[in-house]
Amino acid sequence: MTGVLNLRHTTTGTGRITTWSLLYYLLSMVLAVCLGIALSYAIKPGRDQPFASRGNTQCSTASAVAAAASSSTTSNGTVESLLDIGRQLVPKNIVMAAAQSGYLGVIFFAIVLAIILTGMGPPAEPLIQIIEISNEAIMRMIYLVIYCTPVGIASLIAQTILRACNITQLLKSLGLYVGTILIGFALHGFVLLPLTLLALTWKNPFSIMRAYFPAFAMGFGTSSSAATMPLTMECGVKLKCRPSIVKFVIPLGTNINRDGAALYEAASVLFIAQANGLHMSAGNVIVVAITATLAAIGSASIPNSALVSMVTVLQAVGMSQYIPQLSILLAMDWLIGMFRTVTNIWGDACAVSCVDHWASKKEGAIDDEALMAGPPPGMVDKEHMEHMAKASLKENDVEAGLGHQDSAMAIQAPKADNSVQAHGGDSREGKVTH
Template identity: 40%
Template sequence: MSELETYQITGEYQSGSNVLGLVCFSIVLGITLGKMGDKSRPLQDFFHALSEAMMIITGWVIWLSPLGVFFLVTAKIMEIDSFKELVGRLGLYFMTVLLGLFLHGFGTLSILFILATKKLPCRYIAKMGQVMATAFGTASSSATMPITIGCCDDMGLDPRITRFVIPIGATINMDGTALYEAVAAIFIAQLRKVEMSFGKIIAVSVTATAASIGAAGIPQAGLVTMVMVLDTVNLPAEDVSIILAVDWLLDRFRTTINVVCDALGAIIVTSLSQGDIDKTRAANNERDGRSDAPSHELTEIEKGDH
């Protein structure tokens, strides 16, 4: 076999935090604590207290962030050799993210919806005008959640499904954020002339997906988890300031995609669970229709149901 047909599999170690390893360990630790039951209560209380403390610190940081962002952006502008070239690259980055969100929102999600429900998503998306407008205006999945639930109720979805799927989706379903973080990391690497191998691109994609799950449903929360993605390819965290100029607008587009995906997910779950819903509804109607049963017997049935 010639040298051209021989694959050279090599590896290397780089300095920096093993963010992907930390994310995987956190997932395994969470599953373990769930299996331990009451024995894990002290450790859970510790993490709850730590979370509350970090939220207070985050509040302080938010109050100081306008001043900090001003100096970060100013420092980056002073380092720019060609401002025109940077603006041109930011424009291409902006259009790349929008194209990715468009293909995901109206391509991938639509295909999955059609395969699961055997229906076209157009008429459902058309009824989500208020949801998309609220998501675009607030840039927050959590703030849009009541509107999303109300829209799903108006479409006739089972309330038990919407009240379960939508809150979970608003918390962990950040597919638009994951796409944006991966593209942003590759864009910054290109600006810094850092070579991105296939392995690094896979690592960035996996880290962006895992980090987006932990992102809060508040405006521009992706910038916080963006630091983890940049650390995966050993890029400085302050490079986040490069994309701050357009992030406020991109945040609104990716939030819109997130909430539309939440609503479509609730419709898919309803469609797949329709058989069980009909059986439960029929059983409830049959139980409620037993008018010949004594009052104390109905009470016992109700107690058994609860």
């Protein structure tokens, strides 16, 4: 909600830039989701069905898995699947939806309420202040959880080691899964985004990419695009983009542009479906695309929050029973998160070049003085950035150590009836969005 509410501070001069930026970010995330889905079906990382054990047994023979998989399907029709999204977006009781983890309905309600409050003007300020203070309090609580994350990760890895069954098959599937995600990031960063940039601006995308290399290096090391944001802005200015646009667009993108998270969530959900021997209909694939995009936009700007927002996508396609298996993906998220952050930073850089190009054709249509003030108040908080960067570095050090020692064992799925054990996703820091 705070992300939408903060846009109420935009003026006429910044409103047009905000619109251009949001349209570009939406386009890039849709492209990322479609790429993630296409690669998942092309490579089929879960084709060995390593999680498809049935009954009370922990492991199954290949023939038993194949027989069980043939009867497992999520084959709702396209129309029915889309109608189901509509029903989830508008629940009969918002309180009940929140209690029953109906995240789509809660997110939609929050966005609509924020839009209405934004249009009400001064009378809505008391309620808006309550929301913003609540957001700040929850953010401080999250800081405490983040510092305990290494203990949680170690516990998850220990659990998966104890439940390991067919290590060879699981290693192969997890390796294909990680490879699929990284190939997706590479194609999105070196093909889709450059082609989009070339088509919209007729600029050499690789010369722009080279100019942002220092930001990519820092983002890769910190897994935090918010901690990298000052350097990203410096690279944009050196590239001779209008400073006012750089100062406005990059902080905005740091909070809402998550190309890497969108691709990651779509591909991960399809991997879990394949690994459990499930066949997804065309309608459910469309649902995955829509909900992955929305979940990426609405995910909190904290480490590993993409795994939490992925719960929404699984619920939308009727795969709630497989939520505990997200803990397996967490074991390798320290590696994926580095490349995901670089992808997000590159997406922000492309947005700056595109918006700067459009603005150069609309002289007088923007207010440079308003833009130089930065994005709407509350979109980026330096204190949050410092806290989250330190937490991210600490978490990466622990996760990398655990990953090198135990990644060969930390890939066995927990049983489907376990409690949810997923921690946050895209390592992008800033204000958390509710």
